[in-house]
Amino acid sequence: MSHESTAEAPCACACACGEQPSEAELMARLEDLIEEYHSKKGGLIPVLQVAQTIFGYLPDAAINRIAEGFNKTVSEVASVVSFYSFFTRYPRGKYLVRVCLGTACYVRGGKEVLEAIKKRLEIDVGETTADRLFSLEVGRCFGACGMAPVVMVNDDTYQRVKPARIQELLAQFTADEVPVAEGESK
Amino acid sequence: MINLTVNSQQVHVPKGTTILEAARKINVQIPTLCHMENREPIGACRVCLVEVAGAKTLAASCSTPVSEGMVVHTNSKKARMARRLVVELLLSEHDGNCQTCDRGTDCELRALAEEMGVKTLPYEGSKLKSHIDDSTPALIRDSAKCIKCRRCVTICNEIQGVGALHPQGRGFDTEIGPAFTRDLSEVACVQCGQCAAVCPVGAIIEKSSIPAIWAAIENPKLHVVVQTAPAIRAALGEEFGYEPGTRVTGKMVAALRRLGFNSVFDTNFSADLTIMEEGTELLTRLKSALVDKKEVALPMFTSCSPGWINFAEFYFPQYLPNISTCKSPQQMFGAVAKSFYARKIGVDPKNMVVVSVMPCTAKKFEAQRPEMNADGVADVDYVLTTRELGRMIKEAGLEFRSLPDEVMDAPLGLSSGAADIFANTGGVMEAALRTAYEIVTGRELPAENLHVAAITGLEGIKEASVKISDTVYDWRFLEGVELKVAVSHGLGNTRRLLEHIKTHGSPYHFIEVMACPGGCIGGGGQPRYTDDSVRLKRIAGIYAEDESKPLRKSHENPDIQKLYEEFLGVPLGDKSHHLLHTHYTPKQQTCPGAWQG
Numbered sequence: 003m004s005h006e007s008t009a010e011a012p013c014a015c016a017c018a019c020g021e022q023p024s025e026a027e028l029m030a031r032l033e034d035l036i037e038e039y040h041s042k043k044g045g046l047i048p049v050l051q052v053a054q055t056i057f058g059y060l061p062d063a064a065i066n067r068i069a070e071g072f073n074k075t076v077s078e079v080a081s082v083v084s085f086y087s088f089f090t091r092y093p094r095g096k097y098l099v100r101v102c103l104g105t106a107c108y109v110r111g112g113k114e115v116l117e118a119i120k121k122r123l124e125i126d127v128g129e130t131t132a133d134r135l136f137s138l139e140v141g142r143c144f145g146a147c148g149m150a151p152v153v154m155v156n157d158d159t160y161q162r163v164k165p166a167r168i169q170e171l172l173a174q175f176t177a178d179e180v181p182v183a184e185g186e187s188k
Numbered sequence: 189m190i191n192l193t194v195n196s197q198q199v200h201v202p203k204g205t206t207i208l209e210a211a212r213k214i215n216v217q218i219p220t221l222c223h224m225e226n227r228e229p230i231g232a233c234r235v236c237l238v239e240v241a242g243a244k245t246l247a248a249s250c251s252t253p254v255s256e257g258m259v260v261h262t263n264s265k266k267a268r269m270a271r272r273l274v275v276e277l278l279l280s281e282h283d284g285n286c287q288t289c290d291r292g293t294d295c296e297l298r299a300l301a302e303e304m305g306v307k308t309l310p311y312e313g314s315k316l317k318s319h320i321d322d323s324t325p326a327l328i329r330d331s332a333k334c335i336k337c338r339r340c341v342t343i344c345n346e347i348q349g350v351g352a353l354h355p356q357g358r359g360f361d362t363e364i365g366p367a368f369t370r371d372l373s374e375v376a377c378v379q380c381g382q383c384a385a386v387c388p389v390g391a392i393i394e395k396s397s398i399p400a401i402w403a404a405i406e407n408p409k410l411h412v413v414v415q416t417a418p419a420i421r422a423a424l425g426e427e428f429g430y431e432p433g434t435r436v437t438g439k440m441v442a443a444l445r446r447l448g449f450n451s452v453f454d455t456n457f458s459a460d461l462t463i464m465e466e467g468t469e470l471l472t473r474l475k476s477a478l479v480d481k482k483e484v485a486l487p488m489f490t491s492c493s494p495g496w497i498n499f500a501e502f503y504f505p506q507y508l509p510n511i512s513t514c515k516s517p518q519q520m521f522g523a524v525a526k527s528f529y530a531r532k533i534g535v536d537p538k539n540m541v542v543v544s545v546m547p548c549t550a551k552k553f554e555a556q557r558p559e560m561n562a563d564g565v566a567d568v569d570y571v572l573t574t575r576e577l578g579r580m581i582k583e584a585g586l587e588f589r590s591l592p593d594e595v596m597d598a599p600l601g602l603s604s605g606a607a608d609i610f611a612n613t614g615g616v617m618e619a620a621l622r623t624a625y626e627i628v629t630g631r632e633l634p635a636e637n638l639h640v641a642a643i644t645g646l647e648g649i650k651e652a653s654v655k656i657s658d659t660v661y662d663w664r665f666l667e668g669v670e671l672k673v674a675v676s677h678g679l680g681n682t683r684r685l686l687e688h689i690k691t692h693g694s695p696y697h698f699i700e701v702m703a704c705p706g707g708c709i710g711g712g713g714q715p716r717y718t719d720d721s722v723r724l725k726r727i728a729g730i731y732a733e734d735e736s737k738p739l740r741k742s743h744e745n746p747d748i749q750k751l752y753e754e755f756l757g758v759p760l761g762d763k764s765h766h767l768l769h770t771h772y773t774p775k776q777q778t779c780p781g782a783w784q785g
Contacts (some may be wrong), residue, residue, distance in 0.1 A: 065367075075351030077375070080367030085358045091368070 007173065031056050032064055036071035046072055046082060050089060087119045095130045095137040097175050099123075100154045104143030107151040111165070115151050118165035123170060135176065192258040199254075207249035207260055208236055218262050219271065219300050221388050222337040223250045225719050226657065227346060232276045235300060239267045246270050262375035264521050272304045280311035281360070282389075283318065283332035289390040294716060296388035297335060307512045312396060319363060323373035325556050326395060326549040327384055331363045334391035340383035347679035347705060350499070352377040364391075376502040376775070378679065380495035380703045381549030381573075381712020394549045394713060397414045397570040398580055404541045404570070405448040412541045413529070414449040415521045415600075416440060418456050418709035419547040419611035420574050422729030426715035427578030428588040433725030435733050437591025443581045444545075445594065451529075454596045455544065456603030458521035459610045459619070461751070462492065463742035465768055466514045467624045468759035470698055471663070479665045485509040487674075487689075487696040490616050492516045494554035495703025497772060504686050505774035513769040515567070518544050518551055519560050521600065522567030523767040528755045529600060541569045545577045547611070547711030550703065562767050573713025602747045605734030606639075612727045613707035614643035615651060617700040621654060621673070628656055628663040638740055639731070646706060646720060646727075648681035649674065651696070673698045678705040755760075 035052055039045035046068070053064050069079040083089045101107075101116040105118055120126060123136050130137040146152045149161030153171070160171060190502070192199050194211050201210045206229065208732040209219050221233035229251035237246040241259035246267060249260075261267060279301060286292050317333035336355065341364060344353040355362050357371050366375040384392040404412050425436040444452045469488065476484040491512040493498060500507055515523065526537040544551065548571075554560065555568040572580070581588055595601070606622050609615030618640045633640070633654075642652035651674045659667045674696045676682045682701050689696075704710045706723035709730060739745055756763045 009401040075345070075354070075367075077351055077356075077365075077367040078345075080352040081356055084356045084368060 011142065028056055029063070029067070032067060036068060039134075040071045045124075046074070046079065050079075050083060054089060055075055057093075061092045062091070065091070090128075092130045092137075095134050097135060097155050098137050099172075100139045100143045100144075100148075101143040102144050102150070102152045104141070104147065104150075106147035107143075110150040112151040114165045115153060115163050117166065118168040119153075119172070122168050136172070144158075189255050190256050192254050192256070192260060192474070194260045195262055201254060203253075205254050207240075207247065207252050207254055207258075210254050211238075211249065211262055216262055218249050219303065220552040221296060221300070221335065224339055224342055224386070227342055227740060230338060230342070233278075233335070234272055235275065237267060237270045238262045239264045249546075254423045255535070268304070271305065272306060273294050275300050275304055275306055276299065276310055278335050279306065279309055280313045281316050281331070282335065283315060284309075289333070290393040290396075291511055292392035296391060314360070317361075317363075319365075319369060321365070321371045322395060322396070323371035324377065324379055326370060326379040326381060326552045327392060328395050329365065329372070329392050330390065331365070331369075333365055333389050335389055336362055336364055337388060338364065338563075339386040339388065339782040340392060343386050344538055347678050347680050348378075348380060348382055348703075349683040350376065350380075353383060372588065378495045378498035378502065378703065379550040379553045380498075381681065382704060383712075384549060385712045385716060385718055394573050394576065395552060396570055396576055397543075397552070398576055398583075401543055401570050401572065401580070410539055410541050411450045411530075411533070411535045412543060413451045413525050414444050414446070414457045414543045414545065415451060415453045415518070415525075416444070416545040417518065417547055417551075417611070417708060418459060418608045418730065418733075419711060419714070419726070420545050420577070421476075421733060422611065422709060423547065423574050423714050423725045424578060427575065427581075430589075431725065432715075432722040433727075433729035435729050436588075437733065438595070439588055439591040440577075441596055442591040442594040443577075443586050446591075447580060447584055447588055449543070451597050451600075453521070453525070453537075453600040454603050454607075454608075455517050455521050455546075456607035457600045457747065458524060458749045459607035459744035460603055460745045461520050461524070461768070462514055462517050462610075462616075463606060463619050463623050464748060464752075464759045465520075465764060466490065467620050467627065467742075469512055469514065471624060471627065471666075472760065474669075474697065475665060478669075487694050487699050488512055490698075490700045491703060491770075492610065492616055493703045494548065494550040495679065495709075496682065496701045498775070499682065499703065501772055501775040502545035502723045503683070506690075508772040508774065511772055513771065515560065515768055515770045516551075516554065517607075518546060518554065518571075519567045519770070522555075522560075522569075523562050525600060525616060526565055526567065527767060528751065531686070532599075537563075537565045542567065543570045543572065544568050545572045545574065547574050547708045547714045548704075549573060551713075552707070559561050559770050565707075574711075575713060575715055578715065591783070592636075597684065599747050602739075603737075604739035604742050604744060606740060606742045607745075608730055608734040608737070611708045611730045612644070613646070614640070614675045614700065615700050615707060615730070616702075617643055617652075617673055617675050617698065619742060620698070620700075621671075623743045624671075625654060625656070626741065626743065627664055628659050630660045630755070631658070637735065643673070644731075645724060646726075648678060648755050649685050650674045651675070657720075671698070672696045674701070675700045677702040677707050678712075679703050681773060712744060 035049055039049045046098050069076045103112045123131050125138055126139050127138055144152050151163050153160045153163045190203055199216050218236050220236045226411045231248040231251040236249045238249045239261040240247045268409050316332045317490050319330040341353045345351045352366050352375050355364055363369050421437040422433050424440055426432055427435040441452050473484050476482040489511045491514050522542040526540050530537045530540050552571040555571050560567050606619035622633050640652050643650045654671045656666045656669045672695050676685045709726035710718050710723045
């Protein structure tokens with residue numbers, strides 16, 4: 003199996019820039035990685051780190067393959083993956099939604115805003131929607147306390163957000179999206 | 189040798205001994221939770237802290253090796269307070285609904301709190317999140333009760349070689365479970381229940397069938413039959429304060445009758461039946477290989493242990509053709525009860541309920557396998573563990589110790605000693621050899637007291653060989669053959685044996701596998717806590733039961749002979765095939781959680 007074509011892949015992130023190498027190419031790179039590390043003491047964490055850079059996250063298929071390659075149980079590898087907050091099993095979405103829960107935003111209803119977003123996106127903090135459009139995180143003060151409560155979507159700031167306006171706020175990002183093909187949604 | 193002082197007493201122990209072991213040697217008790225015999229200490233629970241003179245911090249005695257001149261105080265104020273603090277902190281996050289907890293009376297954490305004089309709960313903190321996993325027919329896990337001692341992790345990974353359980357996440361949010369806190373049904377858990385057997389608290393328990401069984405007993409339309417596995421009689425007594433290994437067969441029968449079961453029978457009966465079927469199957473396979481020169485799957489493996497069957501279906505599907513097609517004695521019993529016996533007493537099989545008492549949690553899974561029925565009627569309806577039967581007896585207010593000794597009902601209650609030893613590792617093999625040797629040679633198995641010494645005891649993988657000579661005419665093709673057998677118990681040992689066979693081939697003709705350490709006497713449904721000393725006592729109790737029987741060989745059981753005459757015909761005949769045999773299917777785990785394939 004030749005991996006040359008993928009070694010210099012321009013983009014290994016999970017973004018939607020259209021230049022992504024195929025799943026098979028990524029898995030082939032994972033094989034090389036496992037081959038290199040599987041007999042090294044303490045090789046598991048470095049492989050997980052590099053694998054996360056290759057895929058943009060740690061897909062279950064990669065975790066299962068790494069477990070196999072290292073002759074460990076999946077539950078043991080999962081134990082490591084879930085221990086370190088650096089590792090993520092889910093790809094980040096196109097839009098990273100961050101809700102500020104700093105003091106000012108918190109007292110002015112940031113928590114209610116967060117709940118409304120969770121409800122609208124049907125995900126919890128730290129998760130990504132199935133269509134990979136949104137990821138949800140919590141921030142601790144964006145330095146815009148006068149405009150509290152504040153929500154950021156990628157680099158744009160939205161001020162004085164009300165739970166009732168969430169639908170409208172997020173609608174602008176979904177308007178021109180082509181639905182993701184079946185099978186890519188996980 | 190190392191000299192040290194524990195609580196002003198001189199102790200003399202070999203190098204490498206831990207403080208805990210040294211203290212126990214002079215009968216100084218130090219509490220433990222995570223500690224397990226014959227396993228590397230992990231020091232997870234911290235309840236074994238002791239003071240070592242000159243050391244800056246307290247030492248976990250389970251994982252600290254002794255050193256020359258060491259001075260240890262196990263009961264200084266500092267040590268006692270520290271251990272109490274550890275228990276108080278465990279209690280602060282623990283779901284403390286002891287009144288309704290399955291382990292209300294035998295919880296090790298509760299016992300420790302009492303021992304340490306914890307009278308108030310000084311720390312009010314967040315409680316653990318409850319994730320209840322009741323996805324399997326065998327087990328229920330509740331993360332809110334888990335104290336993360338990791339005994340289950342140790343037994344699942346190191347002893348059973350399954351690896352379904354590991355700590356997931358970190359800190360307060362850590363949950364012990366399958367990968368990414370999946371449910372057991374999603375991963376390759378074999379439901380052996382060893383995790384439930386070692387859990388010190390109520391975090392892993394069997395899924396109870398007690399309410400359904402009471403309902404069946406109380407329904408006058410139903411005829412409720414109970415069968416008890418051989419391993420129960422040498423362990424049930426522990427639930428009522430008897431020494432492990434005490435034989436309580438007679439009192440158990442009396443109790444079952446008083447609970448209201450309509451017929452009290454014995455899985456031993458169908459163990460004898462299993463020997464007839466499985467022994468014949470082995471000899472038939474050997475004949476195909478040696479005489480007809482046919483491709484036939486050898487070595488043959490036993491099929492009594494449902495944890496082993498699950499293990500093979502998940503991890504070693506290439507050996508499924510080698511596993512005897514015989515249903516386990518539990519299932520054979522159900523099949524015979526709902527056909528032969530139902531007809532005999534004029535009861536519609538649909539109105540007959542078969543309850544089994546098993547030392548096992550995987551039997552709960554086995555009973556509901558779709559292939560375990562004949563003509564749409566399940567062989568076995570409900571399975572109780574030994575512990576659950578103990579609970580039912582207490583619930584009914586029966587004073588077990590003062591019950592008379594009674595005998596099983598006929599016709600499915602009579603059994604040979606060969607059936608009793610199905611409970612012990614090596615027992616099924618010994619029972620098979622007693623019968624097969626005699627069929628082939630016409631003579632009794634030439635072994636002291638009929639015991640095949642090489643395959644008794646707790647060694648993980650055992651082997652024996654029996655030279656066959658002076659055969660009877662029908663089996664003359666076996667003349668001069670050295671029958672080679674192997675026995676493994678504990679799935680970790682089984683994995684090692686199978687990996688060895690995979691690479692080096694098998695010199696064996698017949699292999700007995702029992703999923704649990706020690707065999708069924710050490711099953712996941714047996715009274716807690718089971719360690720090697722308990723295993724050996726139960727094993728001795730079972731051999732004593734065997735030796736006390738007038739019948740020692742399955743083929744001599746007159747009621748088995750009658751069953752063939754009146755109903756089944758011959759071993760491996762059409763009726764047997766329909767009722768007593770089954771098939772196996774390779775299993776895929778939905779989400780890899782444990783070892784993969």
